[in-house]
Amino acid sequence: MKITSKNVFTVEDGNHTVAPNLILVVRGNTRRFVFRYSENGKRTDKALGPARKLSLSDAKALADELRSKLALGEEIKTRRERKEKENTPDVPVFKTYAIETIDRLQEVKRWRNKKHAQQWRNTIEQYAFPFIGEKPINEITREDVLNLLKPIWLEKNETASRVRGRLENILAYAVTDGILPSNPAAWRGNLDRYLAPQSKVKVVKHFEAMPFSVLQDKVRCLIPANNRTRRVILFTILTASRIGESVPARWDEIDFKNRVWSVPPERRKDSKPFPHRVPLSTQAIDLLNSIERQGEKIFDAPNRKADSRYSLTGLLKRMTGTDATMHGFRSTFRDWCAENGVPEILAEKSVMHQTGNAVVQAYQRSDLLEQRREVMQRWADAVFEKIED
Numbered sequence: 001m002k003i004t005s006k007n008v009f010t011v012e013d014g015n016h017t018v019a020p021n022l023i024l025v026v027r028g029n030t031r032r033f034v035f036r037y038s039e040n041g042k043r044t045d046k047a048l049g050p051a052r053k054l055s056l057s058d059a060k061a062l063a064d065e066l067r068s069k070l071a072l073g074e075e076i077k078t079r080r081e082r083k084e085k086e087n088t089p090d091v092p093v094f095k096t097y098a099i100e101t102i103d104r105l106q107e108v109k110r111w112r113n114k115k116h117a118q119q120w121r122n123t124i125e126q127y128a129f130p131f132i133g134e135k136p137i138n139e140i141t142r143e144d145v146l147n148l149l150k151p152i153w154l155e156k157n158e159t160a161s162r163v164r165g166r167l168e169n170i171l172a173y174a175v176t177d178g179i180l181p182s183n184p185a186a187w188r189g190n191l192d193r194y195l196a197p198q199s200k201v202k203v204v205k206h207f208e209a210m211p212f213s214v215l216q217d218k219v220r221c222l223i224p225a226n227n228r229t230r231r232v233i234l235f236t237i238l239t240a241s242r243i244g245e246s247v248p249a250r251w252d253e254i255d256f257k258n259r260v261w262s263v264p265p266e267r268r269k270d271s272k273p274f275p276h277r278v279p280l281s282t283q284a285i286d287l288l289n290s291i292e293r294q295g296e297k298i299f300d301a302p303n304r305k306a307d308s309r310y311s312l313t314g315l316l317k318r319m320t321g322t323d324a325t326m327h328g329f330r331s332t333f334r335d336w337c338a339e340n341g342v343p344e345i346l347a348e349k350s351v352m353h354q355t356g357n358a359v360v361q362a363y364q365r366s367d368l369l370e371q372r373r374e375v376m377q378r379w380a381d382a383v384f385e386k387i388e389d
Contacts, residue, residue: 005056021070022063024051032178033059035066037076046076050178091179094140095133098124101170120166127152127163137174142184146194157201164191209328210320212336216386218320223387225287229315232299236312236326238284238380240333240351242269243312243326245276249298259285260369269352276352279373281380333379340382346375 001011003018009031016024023034023045031051037044048054048062066076092100099121106117131148132140145167152160167185174180185191210218219237222230236246245263253262253275261284262275280288291298313325330351337347350372 003056008051008056018056019060019063021067022059030176033063035063035076037066037070039076044076045181047178047181050176053178091136091138093134093136095129097137097174098128098170101173104173105169123159123163124166124170127159128167137171137179140171140174140180140184142190142194145185145191149191149195153195154201157198161198208323208325209331209335210322210324212332212339212382214322214324215329215332215383218322218324219383220387221319225290228299229312229319231287231291233312233316233326235284235287235299237329237383238281238287239278239376240330240379241278242330242352244269245352247299247312250296251293251298252296254280254288254298256285256288259373263352277367277369279369279376281377283380283384284376336379336382337375340378342375342378346371350375 001007001016003011003016003024008024011024011026013026013028016026018024018033021035021037023036025032025034033048033051033054035046035048037046046066048059051059054062069076102117102120102124105111105120111117128148132144135144145164149160149164152163164185164187168183168187171180171183171185175183183190215237219234222234225231225234232243232247235241235249236243239246239261241263245267248267249261249263253264254260255262259280261278261280263278264275265271265273268276288298294300316322316324316326334347334351336342337350346368349368
């Protein structure tokens with residue numbers, strides 16, 4: 001196919017000959033011009049620049065210039081290489097490029113959490129800057145990436161994996177910008193040849209869940225629910241929710257008439273743009289009715305800062321004498337569902353998990369509120385069964 005100014009941005013992946021020695025290399029969204037020639041019997045490619053910055057006519061003119069030099073036996077140098085030789089700053093160092101690229105990512109990805117970009121900066125500054133911070137982007141190699149990852153890959157695998165992923169994202173922009181020919185931080189077909197897979201290194205630590213029979217006994221520690229700690233722990237158990245959803249709960253999220261708690265989108269871990277409805281059992285409604293309203297938030301004390309958080313797990317362990325965590329109660333609920341014939345889809349929707357594959361999700365749009373209402377009432381009755389005997 002003849003490459004023209006009209007199709008240069010639409011041709012499919014591959015190496016396309018544009019003119020003698022001039023190749024258009026297309027890889028996904030990356031399109032760059034390369035001057036290809038033979039040097040000492042070895043094929044050599046000189047990167048001329050990305051198609052979005054270098055027009056087709058300019059690429060041809062540059063190829064003609066280099067071909068003439070080649071015919072005269074002169075040293076082949078691209079404009080970028082000549083600038084580097086003259087010590088003209090052309091390629092930024094990693095430190096500068098990384099910070100600028102994180103800003104670009106924040107704009108493109110529309111990160112909802114304001115702290116997300118700062119977390120990226122912190123990990124890159126801590127783990128990458130000491131090794132490649134002052135190195136020009138176009139000189140970063142796979143060996144550089146391995147040198148910064150290997151010291152932490154086994155000892156801090158989760159952190160190391162996160163650093164690698166963020167490096168790959170940042171350096172992907174360098175490839176797109178025509179600064180790097182390939183991504184030295186890519187995993188497949190690259191780093192996976194030198195580093196053990198995360199599944200073989202990472203030790204998965206599950207949240208300590210309290211067996212249901214133990215919960216039935218230990219729930220006595222929360223009765224009477226006469227302080228904020230007992231109330232929020234009990235409410236979290238009864239609703240099978242995350243503390244990130246229950247602790248900040250507000251009175252205006254509770255529909256007492258329909259016995260529903262609507263968790264707003266900003267507190268949904270699955271990022272869906274609408275509230276998650278939680279059917280409230282009789283016990284949950286009674287608990288809410290026992291709490292005096294002292295502000296907008298249900299579990300906030302008047303003298304506590306609005307955004308303050310406190311460790312419920314530590315308090316829970318001291319109160320119950322167990323190693324159980326707050327998040328573990330969700331596992332307790334799921335185990336109870338499995339042992340008591342609760343359909344999988346109802347159990348999963350009750351803990352705000354996605355259900356089924358993309359096709360199932362497209363057709364199963366109902367949150368099955370009324371069916372879940374029966375499940376949550378059965379759960380609450382079971383939790384309090386020994387107390388009510």
